[in-house]
Amino acid sequence: MAKRTAVVGAGVMGETLLSGLVRAGRGADDLVVVEKRAERAAELTDKYGVPVVDDVAAAAAADTVLLVIKPQDMAGVLDELAPALRSGQLLVSLAAGITTAFIESRVPEGVAVARVMPNTPALVDEGMAAISPGTWCEESHLAEASALMSAVGKVVEVPEKQQDAVTAISGSGPAYLFLVAEAMIEAGVHLGLPRPVAHELAVQTLLGSATMLRSTGEHPAVLREQVTSPGGTTAAALRTLEDHGLRAAFLAALEAARDRSRELGS
Template identity: 70%
Template structure:
C-alpha cells in the first residue's frame, strides 16, 4: 500500500490502528495525524514519530484518510476537510451508524468511501473489522482498506445494510463480554474467593473458552452441552440463567444497540 495515510480524530480506535500499522513495520513517515488540540498532537508525535498537522492540511497531503471522529462530530469534520480533498483519495470511516452515502455527499466526487466497524481487541491485534464499500469504491480500494485494517486483526466484507447489526455483535460486543466477566468476578468474591483469584479464574476461563470456539470450529451449543452434565452443577446454573431470561436480555440489548446506530445515521 503506497502513499501517505492521514488519521483524523485519533481516539482509541484511530490510535489503535495507527499503532498496529507501525508495529507491523510501516515507517512512521507514512503517516500524518490531524488534530485540533496541540497537546494531543505533541503526545502522538512523541509516541509514534508521526507528522502532526491541522486536520485540513493532513487531508490535503494524504492518499488515504482514516476518520476516527465520533459520529455526532463527523459532519463538522467533513465540512472542515472537504475543501482539501480530491478525486482518487480513499476515505475510511470508523464512525458507527454513519452511512457511506452521507459521507459521499460531503466530500468531492471521486473520493472513494469505505465504512468500517472495528472493535477494541484491535489493541492486541485481535480486532474484528467489518468493512463495507461506498458507491465509488472498486476492488483496489477495498484491498487497500483491508491491508490498512488487517494489521490489527481480522477483516470481513459485508453489505452496508448489515453494518448496524455488526455494530451490535462485534463493535459493541467486547463491552458485553467485559460485563459478563465483571459479574463472574464479583460473584466469585461473593462466594468467598479472593478478588485476584476470582479474576484469574474468570479471565482464563474466558480465554480458554474463546480459543475453543475459534480453533475447534464447534457450535457453541455443543460446547455448552459438553460442560453440562444432567442434573449437575452447570445445569443448575444454566437453568437459573434461563429462568431470568438472560438470553432474551442479550437479544433486547443488541437490538437496542442496532437501533441506536440507526438513530445516529438518521440524525447525521
C-alpha cells in the same frame, strides 16, 4: 512505495490504528496524524515519530484518509476536508452509524468511501472489523482499507445494510463480555473467593473458551453440551440463567444497540 495514510482523530481507536500500522511496518514518511490538541500532538510525535498536524485539510494530501472521529463530528470534519479532496482518493470512516451516502453527499464525486465498524480489542491486535464499500469504492480501495484494519485484527466484508447489526454484535460486544466477566468476578467474591483469584479464574475462563470456539470451529452449543453433565453443576447454573431470560435479554440488548446505531446515522 507504500501509500500515504492520514489518521484524522487521535483518540483511543485512532492511536490504536496508528500503533498497529507502525508495528506493521508503516514508516513515518507513510503516515500523518491530524490532532488539534498541542499536548496530545506532542505526545504522539514522541511516541511514534510520525508527523502530527492540526489542519484537517492537510490530511487530503494523503492517498487514504482514516476518519476515526465521533459521529457527531463527521459533518464538521468533512466540511474542512472536502474542498481539498480529489476523485480516486479513499476515505475510510470508523464513525458508528454514519453511512457512506452521508459522506459521499459531502465530498467530491469519485471519492471512494468505505465504512468500517471496529472494536476495542484492536488495542491488543485482536480486533474485529466489518467493512462495507460505498458507490465509488473499487476492489483496490477495499483491499487497501482491509489491509489497514488487518494491522490490528480480523476483517470481514458485509453489505452496508448489515452494519447496524455488526455494531450491535462486535462493535459493542466487548462491553457485554466485560460485563459478564465483572458479574462472574463479583459472584466469585460473594461465594468466598479472594478477588484476585476470582478475577484470574473468570478472565482465563473467558480467554480459554473464546480460544476453543476459534480453534475448534465447533458450534457454541456443541461446546456447551460438552461441559454440561446431566443433573450436574453446569446444568443447574444454565437452567437458572435461562429462567432469568438470558437469551431474551441478549436479543433485546442487541436490538437496542442496532436501533441506536440507526439513530446515529439519521
